[in-house]
Amino acid sequence: LPRIVVAGNGQLGQMLQQAGAPMQLQVKPVEPNQDIEVALHDDDVITVEIEHWPDTVTGLQLKNHPNFRNASALHAVIDRQRQKSLLDRLQVPTAPWVVLESENELSEKLESLGERAVVKRRRGGYDGRGQWRWQRGGEIEAEWAGTCIAEAMIPFSHEVSLVGARNAKGEKVFYPLTRNWHENGILRASVAGIPVPEIQQQHAQEWLSRIMDDQDYIGVMAMECFVVDGDLLVNELAPRVHNSGHWTQEGATISQFELHLRALAELPLITPEIKGVSVMYNLLGRNWKPEWLGIDGVHVHWYGKSLRPGRKVGHVNINRPTVEQLKQSLSDLRERVDDEDKIAFNWSLDQL
Ligand code: ATP
Ligand code: MG
Ligand code: MG
Numbered sequence: 001l002p003r004i005v006v007a008g009n010g011q012l013g014q015m016l017q018q019a020g021a022p023m024q025l026q027v028k029p030v031e032p033n034q035d036i037e038v039a040l041h042d043d044d045v046i047t048v049e050i051e052h053w054p055d056t057v058t059g060l061q062l063k064n065h066p067n068f069r070n071a072s073a074l075h076a077v078i079d080r081q082r083q084k085s086l087l088d089r090l091q092v093p094t095a096p097w098v099v100l101e102s103e104n105e106l107s108e109k110l111e112s113l114g115e116r117a118v119v120k121r122r123r124g125g126y127d128g129r130g131q132w133r134w135q136r137g138g139e140i141e142a143e144w145a146g147t148c149i150a151e152a153m154i155p156f157s158h159e160v161s162l163v164g165a166r167n168a169k170g171e172k173v174f175y176p177l178t179r180n181w182h183e184n185g186i187l188r189a190s191v192a193g194i195p196v197p198e199i200q201q202q203h204a205q206e207w208l209s210r211i212m213d214d215q216d217y218i219g220v221m222a223m224e225c226f227v228v229d230g231d232l233l234v235n236e237l238a239p240r241v242h243n244s245g246h247w248t249q250e251g252a253t254i255s256q257f258e259l260h261l262r263a264l265a266e267l268p269l270i271t272p273e274i275k276g277v278s279v280m281y282n283l284l285g286r287n288w289k290p291e292w293l294g295i296d297g298v299h300v301h302w303y304g305k306s307l308r309p310g311r312k313v314g315h316v317n318i319n320r321p322t323v324e325q326l327k328q329s330l331s332d333l334r335e336r337v338d339d340e341d342k343i344a345f346n347w348s349l350d351q352l
Pocket of ligand 3: 224235236
């Protein structure tokens, strides 16, 4: 088996490493933002857990490796203008959008989107950073020109995401849509294993298939969507394993991390079977408590990072065979989390 080298040194690489461990498939995370020469083998396969990094010595070494995967998809996705253009070209429905180029056309461009818009920095944003809400008559920042796109504000009923994998032969497998709750642009919780309208699943799989095939993509890709009037609009793509797929660690017969590794290492892909019902709850700047482990179906994933307010430092998967059992575990856990986090459990219980 090839060694899998992951550009990035965070929790996603760590969880890929954990998924490779039972097969002794070596996974080596590498921090790309440093000027040292790292030891790479010719037969390593290079993947990413982050989407862009500077042209440092290590950064270039990774990018220029002959087995660096998905360069084209990364190129398309790291700039929101290119990403939205890709979706348009492939006729994948997304929120109406404009590029904000020159300063004197800003208000005209924004007004063309309707009453309200979301301005997003083209590069570098995540967890809702580098985004502004605009409404007609509201303030316009000169710095948006040349650096941002704007999207119509979508009145979605909820948000879902599709996680899928494709291998070099073009075979593809998918999980059912996951329902996600974001607060201030950051994922708080996901629910999976609840009924999903067939038309939504079908459209999402068609679109993500089209995108992955077009890019000759290998590995796991996630597609975030808004649900509007019962159908989907694509919000954005993540060419990597994704936070909204973390529930698959205990909630499916194969996790997104193992699927990603299998696709990269040319091992068989299987269609994931879903085990019961799952909730994933993100630990944002909070520690976990050992007593949580006494609740049925609770699995703690701690990333070993230092605590900072709002920082993703871990997640908890709660997986149970039935909705009733899951409700019980969620209610028990809700009593044992900090008050500010009870809201994530209230949202999850509302979805069941
Ligand atoms: P991520 O951490 O997922 O990469 P991000 O910083 O790239 O996040 P987006 O996914 O673009 O940000 O937006 C974050 C959240 O903001 C969305 O999940 C959604 O809740 C809200 N949002 C973004 N765009 C729109 C829109 N056009 N209309 C309504 N809400 C939106
Ligand atoms: Mg994003
Ligand atoms: Mg997003």
